[in-house]
Amino acid sequence: VSSESGLLDVRLVAGRGERLVAGRRADVLGYNDGLPGPTLRVRPGDTLRIELVNRLDAPTNLHVHGLHVSPEGNGDNVFVAVQPGESFEYEHRLPDDHPPGVFWYHPHHHGNVADQVFGGLYGAIVVEDPPDAAGGAEVEVARERVLVVSDISLDESGSLKGASMQDRMMGREGDLVLANGQVMPVLEARPGERERWRVVNACVSRYLELDLGDQQLDLVARDLGPLTEPSAGEAVVLAPGNRADMVLTAVSGSTTVRLVPVDRGESGMGGMMGGDGAASDAVDLLTFEVAGTVVGGGRPLPSPVAARDLRGQEPTRRRELVLETGMGMGGMSFTFGGRAFDPDRTDQEVALEAVEDWTIRNDSSMDHPFHLHVWPMQVLDAGDGPVQDPVWRDVVNVPARGTVTVRVAFDLPGRTVYHCHVLDHEDAGMMGVVRVG
Numbered sequence: 466v467s468s469e470s471g472l473l474d475v476r477l478v479a480g481r482g483e484r485l486v487a488g489r490r491a492d493v494l495g496y497n498d499g500l501p502g503p504t505l506r507v508r509p510g511d512t513l514r515i516e517l518v519n520r521l522d523a524p525t526n527l528h529v530h531g532l533h534v535s536p537e538g539n540g541d542n543v544f545v546a547v548q549p550g551e552s553f554e555y556e557h558r559l560p561d562d563h564p565p566g567v568f569w570y571h572p573h574h575h576g577n578v579a580d581q582v583f584g585g586l587y588g589a590i591v592v593e594d595p596p597d598a599a600g601g602a603e604v605e606v607a608r609e610r611v612l613v614v615s616d617i618s619l620d621e622s623g624s625l626k627g628a629s630m631q632d633r634m635m636g637r638e639g640d641l642v643l644a645n646g647q648v649m650p651v652l653e654a655r656p657g658e659r660e661r662w663r664v665v666n667a668c669v670s671r672y673l674e675l676d677l678g679d680q681q682l683d684l685v686a687r688d689l690g691p692l693t694e695p696s697a698g699e700a701v702v703l704a705p706g707n708r709a710d711m712v713l714t715a716v717s718g719s720t721t722v723r724l725v726p727v728d729r730g731e732s733g734m735g736g737m738m739g740g741d742g743a744a745s746d747a748v749d750l751l752t753f754e755v756a757g758t759v760v761g762g763g764r765p766l767p768s769p770v771a772a773r774d775l776r777g778q779e780p781t782r783r784r785e786l787v788l789e790t791g792m793g794m795g796g797m798s799f800t801f802g803g804r805a806f807d808p809d810r811t812d813q814e815v816a817l818e819a820v821e822d823w824t825i826r827n828d829s830s831m832d833h834p835f836h837l838h839v840w841p842m843q844v845l846d847a848g849d850g851p852v853q854d855p856v857w858r859d860v861v862n863v864p865a866r867g868t869v870t871v872r873v874a875f876d877l878p879g880r881t882v883y884h885c886h887v888l889d890h891e892d893a894g895m896m897g898v899v900r901v902g
């Protein structure tokens with residue numbers, strides 16, 4: 466669905482229903498009976514109006530992940546609870562200079578986020594490149610594919626499998642990995658054709674490292690807007706919530722696009738719980754069939770863009786946030802600095818227009834992808850020294866026992882959250898509240 470005359474008006478019905486998954490009837494969740502939900506296409510400056518209808522049997526709401534929009538009122542307000550049978554009208558006004566890129570939407574009602582996303586509630590949002598903006602020349606391609614990657618577990622009868630204690634500790638990974646709701650879809654192209662792939666990691670906990678075999682790949686953007694230089698041959702690792710925007714030049718032959726196992730540490734409770742560690746198995750994601758007559762290459766990729774850079778500015782304040790796990794009464798605890806999420810407490814008070822450095826320290830033995838709502842993060846140090854080019858993220862992985870520093874311009878007022886994007890950890894309390902104003 467695309468916007469016309471600056472307004473995109475959509476209705477998303479969150480419900481449960483029968484769908485075909487891996488060739489079998491399955492009873493799963495979805496928006497508008499789809500898996501994933503519809504891709505929403507907008508442009509910077511547009512208004513995105515979404516009526517969310519809850520036909521689930523539990524409360525839900527809707528978050529627009531990565532969008533730089535107000536978190537207040539009927540904006541991107543994660544404190545709203547939409548009860549079963551009720552609906553809620555969201556309205557998001559994208560600033561005129563909103564970064565283009567691929568974003569996504571998913572439920573954010575604390576306590577059942579992991580279950581609802583795992584069940585099938587997610588969809589992509591594309592913020593189109595502004596035409597003829599400085600450096601923003603649209604990439605010329607034969608076709609564009611939005612690839613929403615998710616995972617799910619179904620039992621014999623096709624019902625959703627619940628999460629075990631171990632699943633909730635490490636973060637659950639599904640038995641099936643889906644590309645746009647399908648197991649191993651076949652995509653076709655002709656040799657020499659250029660395609661734009663916009664990949665969303667909508668998995669609850671699974672990290673994705675894509676292996677595209679012999680296909681020729683240029684990464685053009687991550688999370689929030691363009692890279693300063695398209696980079697060829699770089700490993701593409703997406704933590705939960707991350708996106709990648711890449712241009713592929715099709716090479717003849719049949720390629721199995723695979724997910725390479727990613728080691729994300731261990732819970733540290735292995736001895737007690739039996740089984741530990743979470744290096745997911747290698748998984749085949751899709752088949753890319755390239756055959757037919759060779760097509761000439763298009764124009765060269767757009768020249769490097771001057772990305773926004775906050776490094777010339779002095780931070781107004783520095784903070785340290787600590788990702789912590791521990792052993793509690795009911796199992797493991799997941800917190801920031803020992804304090805579990807409380808919607809009524811504000812953890813970080815930030816002045817409007819402040820530019821702050823946040824150091825995220827991971828005191829645990831597993832990785833945690835740190836996510837901040839509303840305000841893009843510029844990564845200054847990903848744990849191995851200063852980052853060279855401007856790198857913008859809304860989810861940044863903080864390795865086990867590692868530290869990451871980001872700089873953030875808090876240029877929109879409002880109260881919202883930051884959290885671990887392993888959604889089982891978020892539901893368990895690894896989330897805090899930030900208020901800007």
Ligand code: C2O
Binds near residue numbers: 573706
């Ligand atoms: Cu993708 Cu707070 O969420």
Ligand code: CU
Binds near residue numbers: 529530837
């Ligand atoms: Cu988000």
Ligand code: CU
Binds near residue numbers: 834890
């Ligand atoms: Cu986590």
